[in-house]
Amino acid sequence: GAGVSQSPRYKVTKRGQDVALRCDPISGHVSLYWYRQALGQGPEFLTYFNYEAQQDKSGLPNDRFSAERPEGSISTLTIQRTEQRDSAMYRCASSLGQGNEKLFFGSGTQLSVL
């Protein structure tokens, strides 16, 4: 596609359920990032992939959060046993990598945990 695609656009779930958020980066983009944006705040870094390798996961808040990118393209961010505090906008971004600094962001997935 022409841009970074994220699905679903909105996700409402009950506390304790698992959710999977999908990111389809721009074709050919090596680098993929996940960010989380709470209401009224700027996005915060969660994790980063270079091809299929998860190079940095220092921003993941706890072990309920995990991410994968098995074939170096589509990525899934999974949150297990969701809690109300997980409610936020989850944003994916991709870039050409190799030091290229322009990130292209998707429209995000708005997660609401009831």
Add this chain to the structure above:
Amino acid sequence: AQSVTQLDSHVSVSEGTPVLLRCNYSSSYSPSLFWYVQHPNKGLQLLLKYTSAATLVKGINGFEAEFKKSETSFHLTKPSAHMSDAAEYFCVVSDIVRIQGAQKLVFGQGTRLTINP
């Protein structure tokens, strides 16, 4: 650690008047600095970036920003506001930590720009 502070959470200007969105940064190194814009229900879009070349950086849609090391500032300006400029603006610094080309962006809290007709 690097950080940015956006001094105004909300700025309101009249159409046709100048825009000033203020940002101060904290960095132990020569930083890479960015401004991103977020329109409702859309992804973040890069407005402009500074990477130690010219201190006055021109971006899209008539925006520009000036890097002032002595003041640790990177304020965003536009001579004449347009209704379509209404959005959330984020000042961003790139974390010095690089892992195989990665860049970790550190975002400010954002400034909501409102344009009055």
